[in-house]
Amino acid sequence: MLRGERTRTAVLDTAVALATEAGLSGLSLSQLAERLGVSKSGLFAHWKSKEELQLATIDQARKLWADRVVAPALRQPRGVRRLFALHEARLAFYTERVLPGGCFFAVAEFEYAGRTGAVARRLSEVLGEWLILLERLITEAVELGELPAGTEVGQLAFEIDAAGVAAMLHTRLLDASVHAARTAVLRRLRAATTDPNLLPEE
Amino acid sequence: MLRGERTRTAVLDTAVALATEAGLSGLSLSQLAERLGVSKSGLFAHWKSKEELQLATIDQARKLWADRVVAPALRQPRGVRRLFALHEARLAFYTERVLPGGCFFAVAEFEYAGRTGAVARRLSEVLGEWLILLERLITEAVELGELPAGTEVGQLAFEIDAAGVAAMLHTRLLDASVHAARTAVLRRLRAATTDPNLLPEE
């Protein structure tokens, strides 16, 4: 009963990695099967269509992101420390090259920017979740008094996310851009917080 | 002699638009030919291969960007005003929906983030040019005394670009994110400049 499950996750892990190289729509079943040493038709025993596999791949990438980025940050104490930890965990995800193409969602989101359909919709949902998480952490920091009461939550969330996205974009000069992304957010938060001692110096 | 030239630009204009929807590698010669009402083989009279057409498409997109974004900004007086005008021109390019998929280079850059080859190399070059332009305008502002002497040029260029990229990413909530991108850069520049009167209030 669990053999199928093992296969499925193995396939999806490879699919996530492959999608960051060839894109989520450029992901071909032949290539995927070959890389796994599996027959192409065997994949259809688990998903009825490519689109279903793409949707499952998105969920797998979401889990990976939750484990490697969100979970470590949530182990930090609430407030600006947790907020900055989330940003740093994200950057670490890039520098550690967990995925060959860098970031599954950045690649996929741009790829499907102008499209419609189930895949595009699901991607939007996940991106929305991410922004909501950022806003939640910011709101918590406000409630703790670590950020001033008038903080524009959405605006700050946008700025933090922007630094992360841009770090990913400049993949070929990754180290420099990750450093810039860290500095940008650190300064922004240190300038805004009521207690700069909560955050590292530069 | 100019009939061919007319055809070429017509093809490339369509190719630029199509590439923002399907991606630069997802751009298929059949679809391109069909949308133009032209035979696929006719395209090979102008470019020997798909890759050559892709490279020509990049140059065409670069021209479009130069006309619609860079040129208007350069009509503003040197310094922080020109710098902010460049950012605003970029955001206008997105809101006016000049291209269906939003931004040719953002889409393509992410698509080719993990790849090698002539197309990926050319894309990197153009992205590099863009960053250099940003840094040049910042440097000019420093020389004019509109930004303080110690300004970290690369860091500021990264932050401005990040806001633009992120605005593009959140395509489905475009208006809100463009506003956030404008606000982020405006505040950043107003905080840094020696003469806030040069910039609009929020």
Add this chain to the structure above:
DNA sequence: TAAGAAAAAGAACGACCGGTCGTAAATATT
């Protein structure tokens, strides 16, 4: 251990891909 279900392989399909070829019209040059 036999029966049944789940998992995987294999072969084949129609559609589309990038690309080539020979040819015919449109244009330029003489």
Add this chain to the structure above:
DNA sequence: AATATTTACGACCGGTCGTTCTTTTTCTTA
């Protein structure tokens, strides 16, 4: 007006795409 050259076409190639169907292997369970 005759000749080159550019521009474009239709037919076709080998290959890959996603998908389906049938068959075989593997595992689970009664």
